[in-house]
Every structure is written in structure tokens, then in C-alpha cells.
Amino acid sequence: MNNLLRMVAVLLVLLMGVTASQAQSVRPPGNAVNLDDGIEPGPPNTLGDLSDSDFWRNYRGGDPNDPQQIIGPRPDGVVLTTTGQHWRALRENYIRKYAGWAPLIVIGILAVFYVLIGPMRIKSGRSGKTLSRFNLTQRVSHWFMAAVFILLGISGLIILLGRPLIAPFLGKEVNSIMTSAAMQGHNLFGPLFIVALVWMFIKFVRGNFFQWVDLKWIFKLGGFFGGHVSSHEFNFGEKSWFWMVTIVGTVISVTGVLLLFPWLVEDLRILQLSTILHGLGAVGLISVLFGHIYVGTIGMEGSLDSMLKGEVDEHWAKEHHDLWYEKVTGKSASETAKEEEPS
Amino acid sequence: MTANSEIAVEKFLEHTDAEAASFFEACVHCGECAEACQFYLSTGDPKYTPTYKLRPMERAYKRDKAPFSGLKKALGLAPSPVTEEELREWEPLVYDSCNMCARCTLVCPMGIDIAGTIRKMREGYAAAGFVPEGLQRSAEFVKKTGSPMGVTAKALKAQIKHQEDAVGIKIEIDKKGADYMAIFSSMEIMGYPEVLGAYAKLFKRAGLTWTISSVAYEATNVGVQIGSAPMAKEILQRVVDAAEALEVKHVISPECGHAYGAIRWAGPNMMGRQFKFEVVHIIELLDQLRREGKIPVGKKDTRRMTLHDPCQIIRRGGLLKEPRSLLNDSCANFTEMKGAGITNFCCGGGGGVSANPRAEELKTAAFSRKVEQLNGVQDLEAVVVPCGNCRAVFEDGLDEYDLDLEIIGLSELVAETLAEEDETGA
């Protein structure tokens, strides 16, 4: 899997790399408005001697009786929505500035953890015997989600962070090309995310409801710093991730649909809120995803088998999901562990 | 590369004709075939994926015979040569875990005949001497006695005598000019000799003249199972010579799967000429006689019965309707098992697997699919198995899985339910 991820990364870099050298071929979108055509500066002093502040206040306040409101008012009387300014401020000053840091911080924490504490090994070694954990449909739905998520994640980050991260270094033209491409890709793959989300929810919801034993998992910090933690088919960490994906994923899906089809709502503020929620949720998911990838690959020996082969080693099951092990095998996890100890 | 593996590869290439090549070229590694293979289904082991079993032969073809193979070799992109180690590793896959049942062809989106290609692949294995001991032993028996179980003419005559006494009809041996010459599988002669009596009864009623040769009575062709064309030809030669010497018009292929394919379809090609007689399968013949009204049905068997479809007779032999129409006539309570007909599971012992003691465990595992099918028929009392080899596998299998069912041959059932002479007023 590592190789695959590496391959994906290399391919992307290659594609984007060529971009830089070819930036000269930029031309405006077919439907773009050319400011040089037809729009001329208006006549001076059209407002006469009226106070500018009053004028703007009226516009913002939305008084349909004000004869100065020459632009057709919306049903609620609002002529000029200034929430756009707040939205813009929020997006520019906070989200664009800090969003990129969240995944990096998570990666940093993981790196430190890996170096200091190291990966979790199967303590008793591999038994060679396996238990069936995920069936083929579960595996395919998981990887389908993973693939769509990666495509959306990369294109989304380009859209969000292209201006601060790409434009200053590679130039505005490159950013323009990449953003155009990313937007098309993002819009196209978006609906697939909804399909993936629903499919994965159906395939994984069983066993993902919280149980009392999960409390112990929290107190023992998931066993990441030593100690044995009991858990059923899924532990607290997995369950949290499942519900986070489900809930945040739903938010992203709904807001995404609104952004794709903006005519579905009348109030512009809903769309502004949508972009904020969409971005925040996505950045949150992307950040936590690195934790998920870590535990699923280099962080925990034997985890990846469950998603590549559908089978896990019996010792892995005993150590990480003892209650599940007991349920599927009908054997006691602690007793069989003792039995095998002398050998 | 050792001399043996070179021989194997040479044979692989020789037997990769345009047909096999089209199969190797079309496979997209989709893995569907695993879902059709009872060895995969009953073990869950990916190595039993049918297309994977062809890998060494496919590699040899892609390295040395495929279009662009020269170009790819020059660029260092051709697959590496097939090694003896690899061939040995594949030996159990080629012999122990393929019944040549061809169920995989049905599910294959490319319609690849993996069974037929395994047959070709075995040519390489047989020529190089990479053959399981059990099959090798059968082959040696054949060389000595003409029969894989070592059934001698003396033993045959003793069985014929018994049956003559049992049904009270004389069975003529080596009768020149008879219409039909019957051949049998060793399994039938030794294990289920009632079939001789059944033939006698049915053919007498139908008014056919028939005979059994004392030199060529064995239908089983171990050569085909091992994959040795020279041996297969030698075995077949006996039957052809005997039949042509006796000047019979037809040779009856028995209730035995691979034997039918060996003589009916592969036979003339192996001999390089058409026969002076016609090959007819016993089921085909009985169905024809039934339709002509020559063997009318009398009292039906009332037991709840189902039919097992021997792969080589049904799926690869094309006799799909005949056994069913015979059964519907003879049995009042005939129920199909789930997946019956073209898509039915093999017994697990076909393709030489039952003659290969090393494959015993796999064979039993594979039979679990059949057990599932049988258990799916409510109140089942008997199963009709029109193949001597399947029948032996069924006996072992039912025993292993503690199933209490009677196993009946189709000819016997038809003979048993034959109308009494006076019933039809004849």
C-alpha cells in the first residue's frame, strides 16, 4: 500500500510539475466575462449630495420604500448582503491561513510518536492462523471511499490553498490552471463521495455502536502507551472515526450539494455557511485521516491485512479485539493465550 | 533450466495452438473463475483460482511464442523462463485441484476454456515426467493389463457370467458383425457389474445385437487424464482395432465422463482419421430407443430422486436433456438439485483426481459442495449418477459426510423400470 500511495504522489507531482512549464498556454474560460468589453465607468457624482453612510445603511437595512433603492430588492427587502464581507474575512484570515496546518500538525505528532514510542507489534508474534474480519464488499467499499476521498482531498486543498500556497511560488497562471482542473475534478468526484459514504455506512455500521467497554479504552488511552485494552469488533478509536466520517461526511455532502447546485437555496448566507462548514469539515477529516492511515499501516503490525486480505492473524485479534475474538471463535482470549505461552 | 523442464516447456509451446493462445491473450485477471471452482470455494485458498493454474504454460507462451515476444525479449520485458522448481510447485495445482470440469468457462467473461487448456498443459507435465504417483501407477497398470485398475479379461468374463445368471440372458463375447460393441470403465466392471445385466436386458428388449470384446473392454483413458497423447492413443487404439475387427457399426461409450470425451471428441483427432464405426453414448442410445418406443417404461420408481450431472457428459458432452427425459419417464419423484444441469458441480474426482491418492483430502473437501446440493433437496432418497467414476467418488463422499443415500446408475434405473413384455401387449 505504501508503494501505491507513493506512486499516486509521484504521478500527481509529475502532472502538476509539467504544469509549471506550460503555464504560458493559459486562456480565459469560455464563459468568462471580459472586463474590457462593454462595461464603461459610470458618470461622476451620481449620488448628488446625499450622505454615503445613510445610503449604504439603507441598502443594507433593506427598506423597500426608499426611492434610492434603484436595484430591484429581494423578497425580504435586502438589497445588498454584507455577510459576504464577514464570510470573506473568515475565509481569508482564518481558514486559508490556518487550515493547512492542521494536517501537518497531526503528521508531526504521529512522527514524534513513531520515533519515541514506535509501532505496536503483535506481542506474541504471528500465529499463522487467520480469522476473517472484513468481507470483500466491505473491503471494496472502504477502498472505494479511500480513493474518492484522496481525489477530493487533493483537489479540494488545491482550491482552498492554491492562492496562498501555489500562486506566490509557481505563479498565478499555474494556480489558475490547477484550480480550474481541481474544481472540475472536485465537482465530478463529489457525488461519488455521497455514494461511497452511504455504501460504507451500510457495510460498517454493525459493530460500530458505542459500548461500555469503550470507556476503559479511553482511560487506558487506547493502549498506545502500553497496557492491554479490551474491545469488541471495533474499538473506541475506530468507532469514533466511523462516526466522525459519517457525521462530518454527511455535513460535507449536504453542503457540497448546495455548492454544486446553488439555486437550491434562496438565502446566500446558507451558501456562505456551507463553504465554511465544507472546508472546516474536510480539513478536519483529512487531518484525522492521517491518524487512521498511521494505525492502519506502519503504526500497528497486522492491521493492514484486514483491509487487503480480509483476514487478520489470530494473535492480532486476541491482542486488539479480544472480545470480538471470543465471539467469533467461541474460545477465551486469555486462556488460549496462556496455553500457547510455553511454546 | 533442467532437461525435464525444457521438455515440459517445449510441449507447452507445441500445444499452444491459436485456441490456447487466444485464451492466454484474453485473460484479464478478473478472478471470476475462482467463484466457479469448487476447490477454491471449499478451501478459500487463492492458489486454486483456475486461471492461476495455467500460469507456467502462459509464461512459456508469452516468453517464446506470443506476438511481440521477440521485441519484449529484446527489451528485457519478457517473462523469465519457466523453471523446474516452478513446474513442480504447480504440479498439485495442475493435477490435484483440477477436475477439468469447465465450470469456470461458464463464469469467465472471456469464455476461456481453462479445462481444455489444463489438458494441453498436462501434455507438458506428462512428457517431462512430472506426474503424481497415483496416476503414474494407473498408467503402468494400463500398459500391462489395458485397465487402470488391472481388470483382466478373466475377471471380466467372471463378472459377465454372474450377470448372465442374474438376468437370465446370454451376453455374447467377441461376436463379429454385431450392431453395437459396449466398452466399460473398470469401475463399472468391478464395482457395479449390474450394468452388464442392465445392458443385456435393455438391448434384448430393443432387439439390438451387441457384444463385448475380450481384448478391448476398457473405456477409461488414463492417457487423457495424465495428459499423454501417445498413451491416450495407445489405449484408444485397442478399442478402435477391436471394434473394426469385429466390424461393429457402433461403439457404446459407457456411463463414464472422460471416457466419452476421449473416444467421441478427442479420439479421431488422436488417431488422425475417422473411425469405421460411430461412437454413441449409452445415455444417448437409451434415450433414442425410448423415443422409438423400443424400451417402453413400466412401473415407475417412486423414490425421491435427483440427478448428478457428470461434467464430461453434460457440460462438456452436450447430453443435457437426454438423462432428464429418461429420468422423468422412469421416476415418479424426480427433483432437480440447485444448480443442476450445465452449471452443476463436479463430484470432485474428475480429471484424474480420484485416481490420485495425494489429492484425497482436496477431493473430499470439494465434495462438500455436492453435499450442500444434496442436502438442499428435501426428503431425498436416491441420487442417479450416470458415471462410474463419479459413482465411486459419491460412495466415498457420502460415507465421509455421513449421508445415507442410494446411488443408482442411469442404465440400471432404466432397466429396472422397463415395462414387462405383457404390460405393453408385445
Next chain:
Amino acid sequence: MSFLEFVEGPLFLVASAIFLLGVVWRVGGIILIGRKKDISPPKGSAAMGFLKGNLRHFIPRGIFAKRTALHLIAGYGFHLALLVLVLFAAPHIAFIQDRLVNVNLPEMPRWGFILTAEISFAGLIMLWVRRISDPVMRLISDWDDHIGSWLTFLVMLTGCLALQESHGFLRAQHMLVVDVWLIYFPFSRLMHAFTFFLSRGNSGATYGRKGINL
């Protein structure tokens, strides 16, 4: 000559030529290997069997369908949608009319294009993730399978990235991958698009000869 002109012009022509000649060479090569004439007395027509085998294998058999449902949906979804995309996407039609032949293919509306692309992508992704997450598929897959899947994916992806038709570079990128795909095609397992009729037909002919009605 700009990069776009190069990948759309000379490179595309060379790639197409390699594609066509390669396909003909390979299919011809397979057929020319030849086979012995079957002299066993036939019970049915081999030619009809060849045809029937080709048609029959389009339709999945019920008894296997449950176990292979995912694969069937993804496989059919991907292949059919891709075919529709190649032939009926508006930019493709424009390209065909511009550079190849002046045929009048019906144009898909934009929503139809998007929907088809979604189906196609979903199918291809499912097929590929199945390849990496199933022990059977992992065992039998080789580099050719992965490269073929990825190249096709990149062709589709770059095509969709260029959807806005705003940047020549994005169009050139798509064309470049298409050219690479065309050159890779005849040497790879992508050839199954042409060899399938031989394998289905050959099995079908054998069955047909034996009078087997599948």
C-alpha cells in the same frame, strides 16, 4: 509548434498508427499460430458456436451472479460508460470531426456527460480497489493489470480535469496521456478489448461442434 499542437498532431498520429498496426499484428499473430483441424464427426455448427459463444458470455449466469455481483456492476458500468464517453462526449465529437472523419455523432448533454463520467469512474475505481484488496486478485494480478488500469484512469481523469476547456495545457495533458495509452495498448492486456471475441469464439466453436447449447 506548441506542445498542444504536438500532442494533438504528430504524436497523436504516430500513436494511432502504432495502436492500429499493433492491434492488427497481435490479433493476426494469434490467429496465424493456427490449429489442427478437428476431424471428429461434428454434432453441430462450429461457426454458429463461435457466434453464440460471443453473445452468450455477455450475459452473466444467475447462479454465479450473487457471488460476483459487485464485479458485474462495476465491470459493466465502467465499460459501457467509457464507451459512451469516448463516442458521445461533445469535445470528443468535435475532435473526431475536426481531425479524423466528418461523422455526425449525437452529442450528449452536459449532465449526461457528467453522469456517465461518474459511472465510469466509480466502476474503474471499484475494479481496481478490488484488485488490491482481495487475496485472489492480489495473487493473479501483475504489473500490466495495474499499469493498464492506471493509464486508463489517468486518461479519464485528465479528460475531466480539462472539462472547463479554459486552459490549453489541460487539454494537452489529456492528449498526452491518450497518446501514451494508445502506444501502450497493443503490447498490453488492454488488448482484451480485441482478443475477447477470439477466446469466447474459440470456446463457443468447440461447444457448438459438440452440439452443446449453453
